[in-house]
Amino acid sequence: MSAEGDVRSIRIRELEQLRSLGHDPYAFEEYPTSHLPAEIHERFSELEGTVVSLPGRITSLREMGKASFADITRDGARIQVYIKKDDVGDPAWEIFKLVDIGDIVGVKGEVFKTRTGETSIHVRELAVLAKCFHALPLGKEKEGQRWYGLADVEERYRRRYLDLIANPTSRKLLIARSRIVQETRRYLDARGFLEVETPVLEHEVGGAAARPFITFHNALEIELKLRISLELHLKRLIVGGLDKVYEIGRVFRNEGISTRHNPEFTLLELYQAYAKMEDIQQLVEELVRHVAVEVFDSETITVDGRAVDFSKPWHRIDLLEAIERYAGVSPSAFDDLESAKAALERVGISSEDEDSVGGIIEKLLERFVEPELLEPTFVENYPLETSPLAKTHPANPRLTRRFEGYIGGREICNAFSELNDPIDQRTRMERQAEMLAAGNEEANPVDEDFLYALEIGMPPTGGLGIGMDRLAMILGGADSIRDVILFPTLRPLSPEE
């Protein structure tokens, strides 16, 4: 018999013993919480001697014959409880003897300090509300140092509940992610943006370069695809007169998995009619500052060990100038494909698979510029070829009024003045469709209805996309996107596991 199977059968036996004592844990539907552990610690002087009621999980047990200390963890904080046979009486003591680490219990008793000075609850009443059938991977902790815990990353992602119980840092990070999304909403709502929901299941995808997931609707007998962006639906709403809209929604891209990519992730897109690129830049600066202050209580956040002050405006740099500065390739190299490929080879990158100047520019950006952009920076004026939905730059028809924002060398947003010329848009979509036909699975087909919407007339509009997972990674200090996603995509275990 394995040790773990042993624990489980022992715990189930204890459950039966509890029931035979007339105490059925699963019969409880509630247990009052008068004060949370954090509150008891904070307000000890005022609560000393008063009776509190607290349910929570047992995370440590120190038994000493006819008395015991245990820790109850609740809401991310722990408090010690002291239980003594003479104080609770024999029946309750019998129940307590069947309590294990991991069980959910409820206690009532008065607040006091032990002689070693630890704020505790002197238990007078005890109830078991749920048994834990397994040994929990709880770490031991002293003076902020941890000895053990759940370190296996695979187990942490597959069994997030154990990770949340065992690792306070995981709990804090995932709560921070939730708060970042919440404060993003609050900021946008306060500025008059309307939150909307648009379809996840689409006939054709668009708005980004990515391969979609494909599924099937039985009743309609049609293939449907999971959206890869929110863009084309939201811009239809701008056409319809909803001047400030946003959606925070899940999008799905059928591509590789890495520390920065999960097949499904949360994207914020917003569109503001009668606003231009610079207005959106200002919005990003204010939004990130708002989130930093509200979630982390500070305008300054440490990103990769470096203090970043979000009260200051972000740096602005022209994309081609940035490439000249960091890669040493002058803008004239991008006059035609041949010289662009030659320039790429010159800096030591194969140009074999490159078929557009825009693609080469973005490759150089990624390789040489992005890692340098530690301070919050907007890179401006992206190539038209790789920006099929952005307005053409008035000074250079090969560029667009598009920018991306970087912090700590990582891209966090993509934004532009939206292309609202239906004829130009049709040309660009047709070019995409040709690429799709030629075998580029990340290109999009022509969206006739979207073009019709533009023909109705879309006001000049500024748009923005922020990967919320990436934002949470950067602000929360996570190395992997999986750390800010509750249940990241993993391969399934074999059936017997």
Added chain:
RNA sequence: GAGCCGGUAGCUCAGGGGUAGAGCAACGGCCUUUUAAGCCGUGGGUCGUGGGUUCGAUCCCCACCCGGCUCACCA
């Protein structure tokens, strides 16, 4: 998809051609203010899976599975 690294007790890890160890957790005993509680004792492992080499494999070889990192991919 490629390369590298990893998978040993419930957890965290060590070990290494003669079929395995520690701490925590668990179980039994002692202990009525402990806190990495302590003391005494006990149990627990198809060493990721399947083949191969060998008298003998957890260890060496091959394949596969799962994960991590890097790269590719990701306008």
